[in-house]
Amino acid sequence: MSNAYSPLFTPIQLNGTCLRNRIVMAPMTRSFCGQEGVPGADVAAYYAARAEGGVGLIVTEGVVVNMADARGYGGVPGLANAAQVEGWKEVVTGVHQHDGAIAPQLWHAGRLAHSRATGGLQPVAPSAIRASGAYMDVADPSTLTGEIPYEVPKALTEAEIEAIIQQFGEAAVRSKEAGFDAIELHGASGYLIHQFMNPESNRRSDDYGGDVERRAEFAARIVQAIRAAVGPDLPVIMRLAQFAINDFEWQTWANPDELECTVKRLVAAGVSLFHASSHRLNTPAFPWLHGANGRSLSSYIKEFSGCPTIAVGGVSYSATVFESLGGGTCAVTDPIDAAAMIEAGDADLIAIGRALISNPDWCRKVEAGEWRSLLPFGREALMSLD
DSSP, X not given: OOOTTGGGGSOEEETTEEEXXXXXXXXXXXXXXXXXXXXXXXHHHXXXXXXXXXXXXXXXXXXXXXXXXXXXXXXOOBOSSHHHHHHHHHHHHHHHHTTOEEEEEEEOOGGGOOTTTTTSOOOEESSSOOOSSBOOBTTBGGGTTSOOBOOOOEEOOHHHHHHHHHHHHHHHHHHHHHTOSOEEEEEEETSHHHHHHOTTTOOOOSXXXXXXXXXXXXXXXXXXXXXXXXXXXXXXXXEEEEEETTXXXXXXXXXXXXXXXXXXXXXXHTOOEEEEEOSSTTOBSOHHHHOTTOOBHHHHHHHHHOSOEEEESOTTBSSOHHHHHTTOOOOBOOTHHHHHHHHHTSOSEEEEOHHHHHOTTHHHHHHTTOGGGOOOOOGGGGGOOO
């Protein structure tokens, strides 16, 4: 049946992998993997249900590359050892049984971690600059008062940077061993890769800091390490954003020329797909230059990269993720903007977040034009994987 939402449900090729539609499950931290960071049967069932519901590509919650200073929160999964690989194999098998594809989101929290989650280790960052805002962890309810400040991080040495780059490469090898179809790197939301890109958090004067090109060097070298480890064929996705979770007004790129420089450096390193994260799909990337009707981050990245691009932000709900996590009303809305973005060529895929927590069958409902039957999202949904 053809309708206004049909553009979301056409197949697309990604580095030889055929996705059945344009719907991506966005990465969302769930924190159900315990102290050891090993996904269990409940996590496998959670992802399998979304594949069974019709999602083309699942990007997992953030998966840390070490079980020490990379861990931003309690209960997050890792890809740092053999036990974690075995846990992820079960997840991947469940998704594949329902004809879905799946990628881990490799992650290092950097200065947005806290010694409460790192086993007492001081968080690390490009520079020793404390993040603004309050540290909160859904796995540690005592932090949800918003009264715990971030800690002053340790500035990484060049040797420590090289070690983290190697950890990403090793995690990519484990990803391939677990059977994942692609790999995403978390270069958004104010976490470590993003911290290197932003001049507020990166005051370095070596190869990893200074102008916009050098601030992209850390991310580029991670991509190069992954390509050297897993070869040219596995899709490598880079998630980018202007804002950070602790500071929604963060500005990573002052203008389109700066963004273009970063994007082209990442393409040269081996990125094959970009994931553009915004408050809403059509949020202008540079409102201070072009006003409220300016182009979206996804549109710019697609043009500058020449690569397929995922757009994410606010699909199906009236409140942004930050408003809804704060307890705001989150009514169901028409996802027609997502289909229109595909039709306009401003994105190739659309990522769905909270709506897939509350509606594992989101794809079936929307494809049938029955979006009004979607369930609203409330932050209490984060308390279980049901």
